Amino acid sequence: MERSYEKYFRQNRLPHLWCPGCGNGIxxxxxxxxxxxxGLSQDNTVIVSGIGCSSRASGYMxxxxxxxxxxxxxxFATGIKxxxxxxxxxxxxxxxxxxxxxxxxxxxxxxxxxxxxVVLFNNNIYGMTGGQASPMTPLGKKATTAPxxxxxxxxxxCHLAEAAGxxxxxxxxxxxxxxxxxxxxxxxxxxxxxxxxALVQCPTAYGRKNKMGSPANMMMWMRDNAVMKxxxxxxxxxKKTGEKFPIGCFYKAEAMDYDTAYDQVIERAGGAxx
Amino acid sequence: xxSEITIKMGRCKGCGICVAFCPxxxxxxxxxxxxxxxxxxxxxxxxxxxxxxxxxxIFVDKGAEA
Numbered sequence: 001m002e003r004s005y006e007k008y009f010r011q012n013r014l015p016h017l018w019c020p021g022c023g024n025g026i027x028x029x030x031x032x033x034x035x036x037x038x039g040l041s042q043d044n045t046v047i048v049s050g051i052g053c054s055s056r057a058s059g060y061m062x063x064x065x066x067x068x069x070x071x072x073x074x075x076f077a078t079g080i081k082x083x084x085x086x087x088x089x090x091x092x093x094x095x096x097x098x099x100x101x102x103x104x105x106x107x108x109x110x111x112x113x114x115x116x117x118v119v120l121f122n123n124n125i126y127g128m129t130g131g132q133a134s135p136m137t138p139l140g141k142k143a144t145t146a147p148x149x150x151x152x153x154x155x156x157x158c159h160l161a162e163a164a165g166x167x168x169x170x171x172x173x174x175x176x177x178x179x180x181x182x183x184x185x186x187x188x189x190x191x192x193x194x195x196x197x198a199l200v201q202c203p204t205a206y207g208r209k210n211k212m213g214s215p216a217n218m219m220m221w222m223r224d225n226a227v228m229k230x231x232x233x234x235x236x237x238x239k240k241t242g243e244k245f246p247i248g249c250f251y252k253a254e255a256m257d258y259d260t261a262y263d264q265v266i267e268r269a270g271g272a273x274x
Numbered sequence: 275x276x277s278e279i280t281i282k283m284g285r286c287k288g289c290g291i292c293v294a295f296c297p298x299x300x301x302x303x304x305x306x307x308x309x310x311x312x313x314x315x316x317x318x319x320x321x322x323x324x325x326x327x328x329x330x331x332i333f334v335d336k337g338a339e340a
Contacts, residue, residue: 001280001335014285015329021289025328177325203289216294219326 008032008042010062018053019127021215023174023200027121028057030177030198031090034184045088048077050102053128053202054094054121071102074109077116078258085259088188091118095136096126099155103135110164110193114258117187117194120157123202131205138243142209157197162251167192169251173199175222176247186249192257199226199247277319278335279311285331292323292332301332 009032018024035045045063049055051070058065068076077089098106098120109116125143126132133143133150136157140149162169168190172180180198187194201207201218212218221243227235229248266272279300288307301323302312309332311317319336 001333003330003333006330009330015287015331018328020287020329021291022328025330026326029330174328175326214294215289215328216291219291219295 005029005032005036008035008062010060013060016060017056019202019204021201021203021218022053022127023123023198023202023215023219024054024057024121026174026177027054027119027180027198027200028060028092030180031057031092031119031184032061033181034188035090037181037185038188040088040188044086045090046077046080047090047092048073048080049092050094050097052094052097052126053123054092054200055097057092057121071097071100071105073097074102074105074116074118078109078112078114081114081116081259082262085115089116091116093118093120095120095122095124095157096134099135099157099160107160107164110161110166110195112258113165113167113192113255115191115193117184117190118196119184119187120195120197121200122157122197123200123206125202125206125209127202127205131209137206141206143206144209158195158250161193161195165193165255166195166251167253167255167257168194168249170195170249171197171199171245171247173222173226173247174201175219176226179247183249190252192253192255276315277317277337279314279317279323280333280335281309281311282331282333283308285329287329287331289328291326291328295322295326297322 047058047063047065049058050073058067073091077091081089131144133146135155137150158169170183172183203215207218225243226247229246232246286308293301298316300317304310319334323332
C-alpha cells in the first residue's frame with residue numbers, strides 16, 4: 001500500500017543520490033512525517049537548505065523549496081519568514097554548513113528567536129567533499145584532514161543553540177526514527193527558533209575512516225550509545241563516559257519571536273500602509 | 275502469508291540495513307546486491323525494515339490473517 005508521506009516527495013527525483021545506507025534519507029522521511037503529523041500544508045510550507053549532503057534534501061521534497069548558498073540557509077529563511085510570517089519555514093542544514101560556514105548565521109538566528117524550525121543532519125564529517133573533519137567531528141575521530149584523529153574539540157550544537165537563545169532545542173538519531181519525528185513535530189509547535197539535531201550515519205566517509213562497520217552497525221552504535229534525557233539526568237557522572245550521549249528535548253523557553261518584535265517596530269514607526 | 279512485503283526495486287541501493295535489523299531473517303541480498311524476500315512466511319510484519327530503510331524501498335503491510 002502506498003504510504004501517505006509519499007505525496008511529500010518529488011517522485012520523479014527518487015531514488016535520491018545519497019550513498020547506500022546514508023542516514024539522511026531517514027531524517028528526511030522524519031521531517032515529512034512530522035509535517036504530516038502536524039497537518040502543515042504543502043502550499044504553506046517552505047523548505048530552505050544550504051550546501052552539503054544534507055542540503056540535497058530540499059530537492060526531493062515537494063514543497064516550495066530553496067537550495068541556497070553555503071551556510072546561508074538561515075538568512076534566506078529569515079527573509080522568507082519576515083516577508084510572509086504566515087509561512088512555516090523549515091531549514092535543513094548539515095554539521096559543516098550550520099556550525100562552520102554558517103556558524104554566525106546560526107547563532108544570530110538563535111539570538112533573534114525567529115520562528116524557524118532548523119533540522120541539522122549531523123553526520124560528523126564533510127561527506128560530499130571527501131571526508132574532511134568538520135567542527136562536529138568528535139575528538140580523536142579520524143577524517144581525511146585528521147589522519148591521526150581530530151585534535152579540535154567539537155561543538156555541541158545543542159548547547160550552542162541554547163546558549164545563543166534558541167527557544168526549543170532537541171536531539172535525536174536516525175535509529176530513533178519515531179522519536180525524531182516527535183522532536184521535529186514539537187519544534188513546529190514552538191513559536192520561535194526551534195533547533196533539532198538529527199544524528200545520521202555516514203558510512204562512506206566517517207564510518208569507513210573510523211572503522212565503524214556497515215550502515216546497520218552504525219545505527220546499532222546509535223542504539224547502544226544514545227541515552228534518553230530522563231535516564232541521562234539520573235546517570236551518575238562516572239557512567240557518562242565513552243561515547244554515550246543524551247537525546248531528547250533539552251531546552252524549552254518562552255520568549256518573544258522576531259515576527260512579533262518586528263510588528264511592534266512597525267507599529268512604533270507609525271504602522272505599515274494597509 | 276501473514277504479511278505483505280512490497281519492494282520498490284528501483285529505489286533499493288543494497289545497504290543491508292533491513293537485512294540486519296529483521297528479527298526473523300526474512301530478508302537477504304540477492305546476487306545483484308539488492309534486497310529480496312528469502313523467507314516470507316517467517317515475517318511478523320514488525321515493520322523494522324520499512325522504519326529503517328533510508329531509501330523508502332521496502333514496505334510491510336499486515337495480511338488478512340494477521
